[in-house]
Amino acid sequence: MFRYTKLSFLREIAVWIVALALLSPFYLLVANAFKSFEQVSMNPISPPTEYKFDNFIAVLTSQDVAPVFLGLLNSAISTTIGVLILIFLGSTTAYVLSRKASRLSNFAYYGILVGIIVPAQLAIVPIFVGARALGLLGNIWGLGVIFGLTLLPLAVFLYGGFVRNLPTDYEEAAFIDGSSRWKTFIKIVFPLLSPATGTVAIMGGLIMWNDFFTPLIFLNGSQSPTINLVISYWASQGVVTEWNKVFALLILAMIPITFLYLVFQKKFIQGFSGGIKS
Amino acid sequence: MAPRVREDENRSEPGGPLSSVKSNGKKKVSKNTGKKLVQFGSWWWALPGLAVVLAVHYIATGYGAAYAFTNFTGLGDFQWIGLDNFARLTQDPEVLGSISNTFVLGILYFLVVNILGLGFALALNRTLKTRYLLRVVLFLPVVLSSLAVSYIWKFIFEPTGPLNNILASLGLPGDTLWLADSKTALWTVLTVMIWQHIGIPMVIFLAGLALVPQELEEAAAIDGASAFSRFRLITLPLIQPAIAISTTLSLVSGLRVFDQVRALTGGGPYGASETLSSVVYKYTFEYSDYGYGASLATVFAIVLAAAAAIQLFITRDRSAK
Numbered sequence: 001m002f003r004y005t006k007l008s009f010l011r012e013i014a015v016w017i018v019a020l021a022l023l024s025p026f027y028l029l030v031a032n033a034f035k036s037f038e039q040v041s042m043n044p045i046s047p048p049t050e051y052k053f054d055n056f057i058a059v060l061t062s063q064d065v066a067p068v069f070l071g072l073l074n075s076a077i078s079t080t081i082g083v084l085i086l087i088f089l090g091s092t093t094a095y096v097l098s099r100k101a102s103r104l105s106n107f108a109y110y111g112i113l114v115g116i117i118v119p120a121q122l123a124i125v126p127i128f129v130g131a132r133a134l135g136l137l138g139n140i141w142g143l144g145v146i147f148g149l150t151l152l153p154l155a156v157f158l159y160g161g162f163v164r165n166l167p168t169d170y171e172e173a174a175f176i177d178g179s180s181r182w183k184t185f186i187k188i189v190f191p192l193l194s195p196a197t198g199t200v201a202i203m204g205g206l207i208m209w210n211d212f213f214t215p216l217i218f219l220n221g222s223q224s225p226t227i228n229l230v231i232s233y234w235a236s237q238g239v240v241t242e243w244n245k246v247f248a249l250l251i252l253a254m255i256p257i258t259f260l261y262l263v264f265q266k267k268f269i270q271g272f273s274g275g276i277k278s
Numbered sequence: 279m280a281p282r283v284r285e286d287e288n289r290s291e292p293g294g295p296l297s298s299v300k301s302n303g304k305k306k307v308s309k310n311t312g313k314k315l316v317q318f319g320s321w322w323w324a325l326p327g328l329a330v331v332l333a334v335h336y337i338a339t340g341y342g343a344a345y346a347f348t349n350f351t352g353l354g355d356f357q358w359i360g361l362d363n364f365a366r367l368t369q370d371p372e373v374l375g376s377i378s379n380t381f382v383l384g385i386l387y388f389l390v391v392n393i394l395g396l397g398f399a400l401a402l403n404r405t406l407k408t409r410y411l412l413r414v415v416l417f418l419p420v421v422l423s424s425l426a427v428s429y430i431w432k433f434i435f436e437p438t439g440p441l442n443n444i445l446a447s448l449g450l451p452g453d454t455l456w457l458a459d460s461k462t463a464l465w466t467v468l469t470v471m472i473w474q475h476i477g478i479p480m481v482i483f484l485a486g487l488a489l490v491p492q493e494l495e496e497a498a499a500i501d502g503a504s505a506f507s508r509f510r511l512i513t514l515p516l517i518q519p520a521i522a523i524s525t526t527l528s529l530v531s532g533l534r535v536f537d538q539v540r541a542l543t544g545g546g547p548y549g550a551s552e553t554l555s556s557v558v559y560k561y562t563f564e565y566s567d568y569g570y571g572a573s574l575a576t577v578f579a580i581v582l583a584a585a586a587a588i589q590l591f592i593t594r595d596r597s598a599k
Contacts, residue, residue, distance in 0.1 A: 008405045015401050016408070019416055022473070025430050028440055032433070044433070044440045092319070093327025099318035108328055115335035119534075119582045121558055121575040122342035123335060125568055129352070130338070149334045152327060171318060181319055210423040212537045213555075217563055228425050235429050235541070243433050250426045261421045265414050268421060272478055273485040 033247035040244045055248035059234075068252055071230035076256075078144040078215075078226060079208040085148025086204045087197055090155025095189060097156075098163040109160060115153030123150075128217060138222030146218060147208045154207075155200045162196035202264060203271045209257060227253045343579075345572035352568045363573035373574065376545075376552040380533055380581065383468055383553060387532035391472050392524055395479025400509075402480070403487045413484065417477035424474055428541035431470045432457065435542070460550035463543045467551055470538045475531075479524040486520025487513070526589045533582055554578040 032040050033055055034048035060068055097109040127146065128137075136142025170192065174184040190197075215226040225233070231253055235246050261268055346363055350356035367373045398416060402409045419427060434440050435456035446452030456462045490513055498508050536555040539545055545552035545560070552560075558578055562571030 004405055004407065011401065012406050012408060015398075015406065015412060019412055022476075023415065023418075025427075025434060025473075028434065029430050041438065044436075044438070045443055089327045089330065092323040096319045096321060096324040100321065105321075105324070108324065112328070112331045115331050117583070117586060118335055118339055119575075119579040121555065122572070122579045123338035124342070125345055125562055125572055125575070126338040126341035127334060149330050152330055153335065156327065156331075168318070175317070181317055185319055185323075206421060210421075210425075212423065212425045212540070213559070216559075220563070228423055231423075231426055231429065232541070235432070241433075243436075246429060247433070250429060253426055254422055257421055257423075258418070261418065262414075265417075269413065269417055269481050272417075272420065273481040 029247050029250060032244055033251050035244050037242055037244050055244045056252065059245050059249045059252065066225045066230040066233050068227075068230055068249060071225050071227035072253070072256065074140045074224050075209055075226040075228070078140050078147060079205050081141060081144025082147030082151065082208045083201050083205045085145065086151055086155040086200050089148070089152055090159050090200055091190060091193055091197065092185070093152075094156045094159030095163050095185065095193075098160045099168075109156070112153050112156045113160075116157060120150060124217065131218060136218070138219055138224070140219070140224045140226075143215060143218050143226070146214065147204075147211070150214075151204050151207060155204060158200050158203065159193065159196050162193060166192060198264075198267055199271050202267050206257070206268070206271075339579075342572055343576055345569055346576045348569045348572075350568040350572070352566050356569065359569070363570050364577075366570065367573055367577065372549040372552060373557055375549055376554055376557045377577070377581075379464055379550075379552060380535075380554040380578075382464065383471065383535055384529060384533035384585065386468055387471050387475075387535075388525060388529040390468075391475055391528050391532075392479045392521075394472070394476050395524065396483050398476060398480045399483035399487055402484060404492075413481070417481060419474045420477040422474070424470075424537040425541050427474045428470050428538045431466070431473070432542050435466050457543050458547050460547050463547060463551040466542050467535065467538045467553075470542060471532065471535055475528070479528060482520050482524040482527075483517060486517035490516045522590075526586060529585050529589050530582055533585055554581065 028044070031047050032044065034051050034053075035043075036054075039048070062068075093112070094109075097105045097112075127150070131137055131142060131146060134142075136145060170188050171184055174188050179187070210228070211226075212228045212232070215229050216232075219225060219229060231246075231249060234249050235241060347358055347360060348356040349359050349362075402412055402416075406412065436442075437453070437455055437458075441456065442452035442454065444452075445454075454462060456466050494512055494516075495508055498512055503511070534555055535553055536559065539551055539553055539556045540559075543551040545556045554574065555578065558571055558574045561567045561574060565571075
């Protein structure tokens, strides 16, 4: 019944037409990144007459606004710190709370998960005041720490679900062989958790890398912007936006995440569709 | 408290209710681990994580709610002013407008993105030869920064941008100031939100559809059930868990919209596209009116929690029948 018929072929064509129409903004992004400012204003839709990298060079070498490389580097640093915190605290916390079958550990586990639902908006002002007192403002390392701490409940949730379905055989064997608890965790459990670690790194990293609100608050006016702050500086500069340059910048900013997505697309999609299938 | 804990129980399984069918068998393994024989880590390993969540999520949220009853400006002393901030926001047309905008965006986003996502999922489910490629391509916008995506669309909506160009070439009036007209500003935000996120419900529904047994549909088809009644009577009930997840996620994320507003319209013109999250930002961090900002954040938090609770109640009720 689910054979590939002529009708399926027509459906395939129709879906592609819809998909290409839907993705046409990407055509505009690429086409206009290669045009001059005049061409963009006169012919916003037509393809570029020649492919010159002037806009990319202008964006990359500009001195007057936030440098692109610094933005990419800062985003990479803060995301890495945040993800490392999520992996370290998330795996240990979720492992202990999911393996201990006491009422207290269950209570603590669900208490952490409630943090996923609690809206961040209420907590952000006290965190801001606290971060200011600790000197974490305007500082890319501080941003990474804030990322890691605020997203921890999500990491505990992703690890916890995985640990609960993980057989205890290996740990029991290690215990019988006289391995210490910490050694068992590092050498045996943590490697077994790697599918969950991958999901935590991808979901947590994606949220951090793409976040605009948190860096806007915690890095405001500092000399170390993330890539999203660099984009917002460029796009809100001057009376008339130079879209050709902004688009060159957007392409540069999208390249790293698009590359990672194409390499790990299954993992990305699984993360969003809610399944950690090992 | 009790229903919330139960709801978390569902979430604790990988993949939530979607994969619960598969994981039931394995779950018994972890049930008999309470024995003292083997020690799984030490209890104090959980302390740093617990301390972080307690401080960052519980105590900070509590403090944030407390600020709502003060005239705190971010620095120095403040007074307790009771419900003054809340009284002020009920008189503030900009805030009231932002609340109604938040609801309009949240509800329309939630409806449209799920319907389109389901449509694409049904179109991509089975048969199509290029379905994996289509899935990858259609999901791409989801992984990009919504700020970056919003700027592409800001260009499209410019007075002399591509949209007006196309409209003019079709003989339609091509002079609408989409972003600066109070009648259209909010719709530009909604368009960008939907465009970027169709992929999320699509992949959730695809995961749900993958669990619908093919034989069931075939049997119904042989018995003469039409495509529509097969969808309504077989597919729809079986993808109920996917519907619950997708609608809850999209309702809450729709109500939270910030980046798109900030990039496209800045909340303008004259507050016409302001939302709760954008006014919370404005009053707290631009005007340093922390007390008032906190009262807005409290309203926002209540709206989000209520939306999630209502949504979960509705979807739970249906699956129980």
